[in-house]
Amino acid sequence: MNWSAQAIRDAARAGDYGRVVKLARIAAGLSQGQLGETCGMSQSAVSRLEGRGASSYETAQLSRVSSRLRIPPHLVGLADHAAAIVARGDANGDDVERRHFLGGVAAVAAAPALSMAATGQAHAARTGQAATLRVATTAFRRLDGTTPSRQLVDTVLSHLKLTQSIAQTAEGEDERTTLAAVGSEVASLAGWLHWDMGDHGSARTWYGASVKTARRAANPLLVAYQLGSLAQFEAHSGNAAQGLSLARSARRQLGPNMPAIADAWLSGVEALAHATAGDADSADQALRTATRRAKNIERESAPPWPWVFSFTEAKVGATRVSCGARLGLPRWIADEQDSAAAVMSSGHEKQRALLQLDMASGHLAAGRLDGAFTMAAQALETGLRYKSGRIVERARAVRRSYSGPTPPKVVRDFDDRLYGVFL
Structure with missing residues (x-):
């Protein structure tokens, strides 16, 4: 599916998320009934969603459908919705609201197992669970920016336990590989949270688990993403050689025709590793590659899963700032003031x-x-x-x-x- 197609863009800008779903469903070759079956919905419910127009949508329902069709969240307003909830909790200083949201996401993740078990539609339940678990993981990742990791980590580990328990009872190979991919994402998030807490031992353990689980999912793009995440952690932790080795392994997973966002991001990770090693020339070369490849990202279709956050030239500039700090090069930092300001205005x-x-x-x-x-x-x-x-x-x-x-x-x-x- 070409997510940058004019029809998709027009529908997304107009807030007609139902039409975005319809176009994606048709491109996937699914009927309304088939889509509904895999999401635990009736055909009429899918029809109502597609015909809703530019009005309000039930987030949980829209999340299940868009995840099943692999629609980028921003095209159906999901990223903005999650950000609005977090921002409202921050503005009011209302920790209770944030806890309610965390609990709500966990409840959404568990809901398909309860609501569809009675119907006997086992395959639909499994597929719906995997999609909803992935939506919950994405929500947790977005909450990370405005939530102490110590508040979030127990919920994420419970989410991982739920994902593992569902995977253990999966009947088919397709279900097991899909759930392994979900589990890999959750384990990677657990690694990120422990890194933020300063627990490097646990962070390294969880990142390693995310790589192993990604291999079980047999998805080279996911394996590359998790190897790159571990490489980034090692580079920031001062282990330059290990970071570069892991980044090279990630590149081997994808080959020469990797997506632009993967190439740009991995080049940034390599630049950090070179800077950690004190090699300014190699860091500069990697950053130039990242900038060149970042210019091509918008020409491609929407960034492929699991890249749920955008990667822009401004972020490459921010990476140069980080490299300059490690190399003791204030000129690099001064030259990227505008890029740093753009990234620092994020949430x-x-x-x-x-x-x-x-x-x-x-x-x-x-x-x-x-x-x-x-x-x-x-x-x-x-x-x-x-x-x-x-x-x-x-x-x-x-x-x-x-x-x-x-x-x-x-x-x-x-x-x-x-x-x-x-x-």
Whole structure:
């Protein structure tokens, strides 16, 4: 399906998500009855959804259908819906609402097992469960930006346990491979959350599990994504050689004709690994490749699963900022101020704090102490608010890089805030 087709774009812009579903269903060669059967819905329910026009939609129902058809979430308004819920919880300071949302997503994940078990439609139930579990995983990934990992991790691990229990009772090979792919995504998210908490041992374990499960799913694109995720973790953790080795393994999974987004993202991961190793020339070459390939992303159809977040030239620029911080090259950081500003305007507060700390390193390398530690202090406050071990440790690394004489007041104030922090 060409997700960039004019008809799809027009329907999505108009908010006629039912028409997006209809076009995708026809392209997939499914009748309304067949689509409904695999999603635990009646034919008439699918018909009503497709004919709803530019009006409100039931999110859980739309999520099941769009996941079954592999429709990118932004084309049916799902990403905006999840972001709105999170933003509303943040604006009101309402942790209760966020907990209700987390519980609601878990309930949606479990609902097909309860509602369809009585019908005897076992195959439809299995397929519907896999699709809904994937929707829940995507929702958790989006919540990560505005939710402390310590609040989210238990729910994600319960979600993984549910996915594993369903997979254990799957009857057919197709069902098992589909559920293995879902399990791989959840394990990768568990690795990301433990990384954010500063638990590198558990993070490495979960990332390794996500790679193994992806191999069972027999999906080269998913295997490459999980290998790349582990490579990114190793590069950030200071293990440059391991990061490069894993990135090369990811490339071998995809071959020379990989999607542009995969090539651009992996080139960024390789740049970080080269920067960690102190190799500025190789890092620069990888970043130039990432920029060139990022320009081709919009010319392709929608990014392939499992890339649920966009990857743009601005993100390549932000990666150059991170590389510049590791290499001690303030010029790289200064040259990408506009790109960094674009990424920092996004809703992912924890990622924004990490980028702030990289920019602070640039200010520090250029001798601008006030700017460096003012920015680092802002990032540290975000890390403390979300209890992010990764942010706090990065803040400590910025502080260690300053070794001047008697520290000025801005540094002493930073030390006072950092001293005695235990998460």
